[in-house]
Amino acid sequence: xxxxxxxxxxxxxxxxxxxxxxxxxxxxxxxxxxxxxxxxxxxxxxxxxxxxxxxxxxxxxxxxxxxxxxxxxxxxxxxxxxxxxxxxxxxxxxxxxxxxxxxxxxxxxxxxxxxxxxxxxxxxxxxxxxxxxxxxxxxxxxxxxxxxxxxxxxxxxxxxxxxxxxxxxxxxxxxxxxxxxxxxxxxxxxxxxxxxxxxxxxxxxxxxxxxxxxxxxxxxxxxxxxxxxxxxxxxxxxxxxxxxxxxxxxxxxxxxxxxxxxxxxxxxxxxxxxxxxxxxxxxxxxxxxxxxxxxxxxxxxxxxxxxxxxxxxxxxxxxxxxxxxxxxxxxxxxxxxxxxxxxxxxxxxxxxxxxxxxxxxxxxxxxxxxxxxxxxxxxxxxxxxxxxxxxxxxxxxxxxxxxxxxxxxxxxxxxxxxxxxxxxxxxx
Ligand SMILES: [Zn+2]
Numbered sequence: 001x002x003x004x005x006x007x008x009x010x011x012x013x014x015x016x017x018x019x020x021x022x023x024x025x026x027x028x029x030x031x032x033x034x035x036x037x038x039x040x041x042x043x044x045x046x047x048x049x050x051x052x053x054x055x056x057x058x059x060x061x062x063x064x065x066x067x068x069x070x071x072x073x074x075x076x077x078x079x080x081x082x083x084x085x086x087x088x089x090x091x092x093x094x095x096x097x098x099x100x101x102x103x104x105x106x107x108x109x110x111x112x113x114x115x116x117x118x119x120x121x122x123x124x125x126x127x128x129x130x131x132x133x134x135x136x137x138x139x140x141x142x143x144x145x146x147x148x149x150x151x152x153x154x155x156x157x158x159x160x161x162x163x164x165x166x167x168x169x170x171x172x173x174x175x176x177x178x179x180x181x182x183x184x185x186x187x188x189x190x191x192x193x194x195x196x197x198x199x200x201x202x203x204x205x206x207x208x209x210x211x212x213x214x215x216x217x218x219x220x221x222x223x224x225x226x227x228x229x230x231x232x233x234x235x236x237x238x239x240x241x242x243x244x245x246x247x248x249x250x251x252x253x254x255x256x257x258x259x260x261x262x263x264x265x266x267x268x269x270x271x272x273x274x275x276x277x278x279x280x281x282x283x284x285x286x287x288x289x290x291x292x293x294x295x296x297x298x299x300x301x302x303x304x305x306x307x308x309x310x311x312x313x314x315x316x317x318x319x320x321x322x323x324x325x326x327x328x329x330x331x332x333x334x335x336x337x338x339x340x341x342x343x344x345x346x347x348x349x350x351x352x353x354x355x356x357x358x359x360x361x362x363x364x365x366x367x368x369x370x371x372x373x374x375x376x377x378x379x380x381x382x383x384x385x386x387x388x389x390x391x392x393x394x395x396x397x398x399x400x401x402x403x404x405x406x407x408x409x410x411x412x413x414x415x416x417x418x419x420x421x422x423x424x425x426x427x428x
Pocket of ligand 1: 144
């Protein structure tokens with residue numbers, strides 16, 4: 001999922017004119033080349049196949065931590081495009097390589113990772129059969145991010161059909177665990193432990209959306225499950241003993257009163273509350289799941305610190321309010337999500353190229369903050385961006401998710417993604 005907030009581009013450093021001109025020239029040359037026209041024609045000719053592949057992949061469910069079946073299918077699709085070294089890594093990311101002309105071998109050979117995520121937010125057993133109504137295709141997960149996977153396959157076919165050879169090896173990848181509970185586990189592994197971790201020169205993650213969009217900053221998030229525990233008992237017989245419900249409620253009220261900065265946008269939420277055994281029992285345990293997010297690292301750390309300080313205060317207040325003769329209120333706090341804050345500089349090569357390409361194509365780039373796979377490389381100072389893969393989709397993360405097929409517009413937007421990949425890969 002990529003939740004966008006607008007407009008951080010203007011705040012960052014201007015592009016160095018000489019270098020930008022170099023990329024401007026390269027972008028114009030690429031877009032004006034006969035090979036590029038062939039690649040474009042191939043993308044257009046492939047449109048129905050892209051749609052058919054979206055339907056095929058959507059109908060293979062891919063819940064968090066259960067992406068293996070869809071991953072295996074996508075691996076077969078990558079192999080069918082003739083990629084080398086088809087691999088499923090230890091975390092479940094599936095990828096293959098389009099070999100470049102560049103030099104270097106083993107650990108010193110750079111790669112450019114072009115990826116979309118395999119997982120959806122929907123649990124196993126969700127009806128993922130695609131329904132069509134006119135040019136509308138409806139199914140949970142069809143947009144985010146299933147619609148991007150076949151676009152990557154079409155990029156490979158277009159690159160090959162036009163006879164382009166990249167300078168840098170391009171690794172096309174379906175990654176796992178991008179959505180909430182997965183906590184970016186696929187890309188975290190890719191950059192943290194995986195066999196490619198030291199070789200990745202550039203990284204693009206594709207998410208649904210149009211081609212003008214460049215996500216260049218990532219909001220961070222911290223998520224916790226908190227459980228308050230107590231002795232529990234009968235609502236009548238044990239009345240007067242401490243009750244975890246009140247500790248939980250007190251913590252929630254204190255949390256809800258926290259003030260947070262508007263800029264960078266900083267937010268918090270209690271999303272799930274659960275616990276108890278019956279209406280006439282004082283519960284043994286009550287839990288809540290909370291989410292805190294910010295575009296600033298200091299602000300996120302500050303809101304987390306306040307939240308963590310509330311918990312013992314709420315416990316102490318309940319232990320002071322009622323009898324602890326049969327036991328005290330305690331609590332456990334378990335991290336369930338940690339997405340780092342990060343951004344790529346406007347003068348980073350990958351940004352200069354993505355911007356130059358859009359300018360050369362007569363498209364005004366839009367910049368924004370999101371929460372996506374690029375958060376991981378950004379937090380490490382690596383060159384990464386998240387781009388729209390082409391389709392306009394609606395209702396992400398809802399059962400009513402749909403994609404509107406609009407061939408000329410969709411192809412035009414995919415072309416921007418393909419051209420960006422070619423420019424960054426130094427394809428000739
Ligand atoms: Zn997504």
